[in-house]
Each structure stands twice: as C-alpha cells, then as structure tokens.
Amino acid sequence: MVRGTQSAAAQLFRFRLDLQSGVPVYRQLIDQLLAALATCQLKAGDQVPTVRQVAVDLAINPNTVVRAYKELEIRGVLATQQGTGTFIAEVSLSRDEVEHKRRLHQLVGEMVARAGGEGYSLKELMEALKEQRR
Amino acid sequence: MVRGTQSAAAQLFRFRLDLQSGVPVYRQLIDQLLAALATCQLKAGDQVPTVRQVAVDLAINPNTVVRAYKELEIRGVLATQQGTGTFIAEVSLSRDEVEHKRRLHQLVGEMVARAGGEGYSLKELMEALKEQRR
DNA sequence: TATAGTGTACTAGTTTACTAATACAGTCAA
DNA sequence: TTGACTGTATTAGTAAACTAGTACACTATA
Numbered sequence: 428m429v430r431g432t433q434s435a436a437a438q439l440f441r442f443r444l445d446l447q448s449g450v451p452v453y454r455q456l457i458d459q460l461l462a463a464l465a466t467c468q469l470k471a472g473d474q475v476p477t478v479r480q481v482a483v484d485l486a487i488n489p490n491t492v493v494r495a496y497k498e499l500e501i502r503g504v505l506a507t508q509q510g511t512g513t514f515i516a517e518v519s520l521s522r523d524e525v526e527h528k529r530r531l532h533q534l535v536g537e538m539v540a541r542a543g544g545e546g547y548s549l550k551e552l553m554e555a556l557k558e559q560r561r
Numbered sequence: 562m563v564r565g566t567q568s569a570a571a572q573l574f575r576f577r578l579d580l581q582s583g584v585p586v587y588r589q590l591i592d593q594l595l596a597a598l599a600t601c602q603l604k605a606g607d608q609v610p611t612v613r614q615v616a617v618d619l620a621i622n623p624n625t626v627v628r629a630y631k632e633l634e635i636r637g638v639l640a641t642q643q644g645t646g647t648f649i650a651e652v653s654l655s656r657d658e659v660e661h662k663r664r665l666h667q668l669v670g671e672m673v674a675r676a677g678g679e680g681y682s683l684k685e686l687m688e689a690l691k692e693q694r695r
Numbered sequence: 696t697a698t699a700g701t702g703t704a705c706t707a708g709t710t711t712a713c714t715a716a717t718a719c720a721g722t723c724a725a
Numbered sequence: 726t727t728g729a730c731t732g733t734a735t736t737a738g739t740a741a742a743c744t745a746g747t748a749c750a751c752t753a754t755a
Contacts (some may be wrong), residue, residue, distance in 0.1 A: 448719040453714060458692055478732065493732075509732040510722030530624060531681055535689040538672045547665055553663075555669040556687050557593050585743060622745040627703075643702040643753030651721060 440469055441476070444485050452487055456495035464504065467529045473515045475505065501509065572605055574610070578619050584622055590629035596637065598649065599662045607649045609639065 444452060463469040478496065481491040485488050496513050499505040507513040542552055576593050578586060597603040612630065616623040630647055633639040642648040677688055 453713075462692070467720080477730080478729080490716085490734095491714055492736095494713085496732090507732060509720070511731060512722095513732075514590075520592070527680075529687045530679065531676075531685055532671075532692070534676050534681070537688065538668075542668050543752090545664065545668070548670070551665055552669065553687060553690050555665045556673070556683060556690065558596065558666070561635070582748055587743075611700080613700080614753080623702090624704090624746085628743085630702090641702065643750070645701060646752095666704075 442481055444487075452485075452494050453491050453494040455499075456481070456492060457498055460495070460499060461504065461528060465532060471517050475513050475515065477512055481542075484551055549555060574607075576610070576615055576619060576656075578621075587628040588614070588624050590626065591632055594629070594633060595638065595662060599666060603649055605649050605651050609647050609649065611646055637663075 440488055442456055442464055443560065444455055448455070450458075450472045460469070460475065473497075476484070478489045481492045483488075496505055496507060500507055500513075505513055506516045539549060539552065574597055576590055579587060582589070584592075594609065601610055603609065609630075610618070612626045613621045615621075615626045630639055630641060634641055635646075637650055640650045663671070673683060673686065
C-alpha cells in the first residue's frame with residue numbers, strides 16, 4: 428500500500444450531516460463517500476479525511492466515523508493503515524465499484540422515473556422491493 | 562360496516578413466519594396480507610383471521626398481530642370492528658390498492674430482473690433507492 | 696342477562712441499533 | 726527517541742424497535 432497523493436479534489440471533500448433526516452450518521456458518511464467516488468470527486472489513491480478530523484468537524488464520536496470507514500473497507504472501497512490514514516483503495520476493485528455504482532444509479536434513476544410516471548412513490552418502490560426478498 | 566361474507570378462500574388464508582429471515586414478525590404479517598390481496602387470495606369483505614387466532618397459531622403475542630392489523634387499517638386496507646373482527650376494507654380504496662399493488666409488483670419484478678441481468682442484487686437496488694431519497 | 700369471543704389500550708421487558716468514552720498500538724517526522 | 730498524529734479495540738450508555746403480559750371495552754348469541 429503506497430501512500431496516495433493528496434489531490435486538490437480530495438482536499439475539498441467534506442462530509443455533511445443532516446440530523447433531521449433520520450438516517451444514522453454512519454450511514455450518511457458511507458453514502459456521501461460513495462457518492463463522492465461515483466461523481467469522481469474522489470478517486471483511487473486519494474486520502475480521505477481522518478477519523479479524528481471528521482469527528483471534530485462534525486462534532487461526533489470518532490468511533491462513529493470508524494464504523495463507516497470500516498464498512499467501506501470491508502467492501503473494498505477504502506484501505507486504511509493504522510498510524511497513517513485512510514485512502515480510497517487502489518485496486519481495480521474500487522474502479523469497478525465506481526462503475527458498478529454509477530450504472531446502478533442510472534438504472535435506479537430510470538426505475539424511479541418510470542414508476543413515478545405511474546404515480547408510485549419512492550417509499551412504495553422500496554417496500555415492494557422488500558417483498559421481493561421472499 | 563356490514564359484516565363481510567366468509568369466502569372459501571379466506572378460510573384457507575393463513576400466516577406463516579420465517580424466524581430466520583430477520584424480518585420483524587409484524588412486518589411479515591403485513592407483507593403476507595398485502596400479498597394475499599394482490600394475488601386475490603383475499604378480497605374486499607373477507608374476514609381475516611382474528612388477532613387471537615393468529616397469535617395462537619403462530620405462538621406470538623396478540624399485540625404483535627394488532628400492530629400489523631393496525632398499520633393496515635391506517636392504510637385503508639383493513640377495517641376492524643371491536644367485538645366482531647377484522648375484514649378486508651370494502652371501500653373502492655382497497656380495490657384501487659390491489660390494482661395499485663399488483664402493478665407495482667409487476668414494475669418491481671421487471672426492475673429486479675433487469676438489474677439482476679446486470680449483476681445487481683436486491684440489496685444493492687434497495688440501497689441505491691435509499692440514496693435517491695436525498 | 697351471561698358468556699364467549701372480539702379488538703383496544705397501556706405498561707413492561709427484551710433486543711437491536713447507534714453513538715460515545717477511553718485506552719492501546721502503529722506510523723512518521725523532527 | 727520523542728511527540729504528534731494515525732487507526733483499532735473494548736466497554737458502556739442511550740434510543741429505537743420489537744414483542745409480550747394483562748386488563749378493559751365492545752359484540753354477538755344463547
């Protein structure tokens with residue numbers, strides 16, 4: 428694991444919280460980081476804000492940040508190195524992840540549009556998807 | 562609210578639990594009842610199993626059944642009458658609900674097939690839908 | 696009217712999910 | 726080597742979600 432270069436884009440990346448949304452904090456962090464990847468705001472090798480930076484910035488506990496980063500590490504999106512920091516994974520897996528994610532958003536966007544045209548809400552879609560799980 | 566007739570189909574309707582699925586019991590009841598409506602196993606006016614029948618049948622607490630039925634009542638799917646029982650709502654709302662539901666399942670089924678063809682899991686779809694909410 | 700069966704309401708207990716506090720261990724530069 | 730910074734791990738606290746226990750109120754029938 429070589430240390431990634433600090434790109435200008437990475438320096439501008441910051442998390443934001445919406446405490447009214449009801450979405451758990453750690454989940455928001457995960458979502459935002461994946462979105463940053465999907466929109467090329469972050470790329471392989473970039474260092475992401477440290478656990479403590481994020482915690483101070485957002486006035487949350489470091490362990491909440493850890494939770495998000497750990498999940499992303501398990502998914503192969505992030506690579507963390509104790510004492511050094513956390514980076515966007517360099518392996519082609521992460522690139523595939525980005526494409527995978529981008530295409531998924533495309534598909535889902537089409538779905539939502541199509542269903543919305545017939546009067547179905549996002550919530551209804553989600554519930555129906557849940558039922559498909561059986 | 563006139564008392565619905567007991568159709569043969571309604572007598573055959575029973576809930577089943579999958580305790581391994583991790584889906585809360587009350588949610589399973591909701592899902593199964595909606596599915597029974599969507600597949601015409603139950604129709605407007607049918608009486609559904611009583612709170613206590615379901616509780617005894619599935620070895621759960623009556624209040625868990627109540628929770629499911631109450632949510633369905635709020636959604637206009639069920640009509641409950643204290644001392645009498647619980648019925649599929651007679652209003653055209655419930656019929657619209659059935660058509661609405663059936664079409665939704667159709668749409669979602671197509672979505673899942675299409676996305677599955679590209680290697681996306683149900684879980685991924687659901688997560689991507691969540692992100693659409695922003 | 697009495698009884699059996701119905702849903703309703705309230706409280707309580709348990710589990711799960713989420714977040715925090717804190718100490719430990721590793722890295723890197725001076 | 727030291728100090729600052731890094732992630733890691735463990736425990737604990739809180740809130741939310743889920744389920745249960747139990748009594749009350751209503752309905753229908755004999």
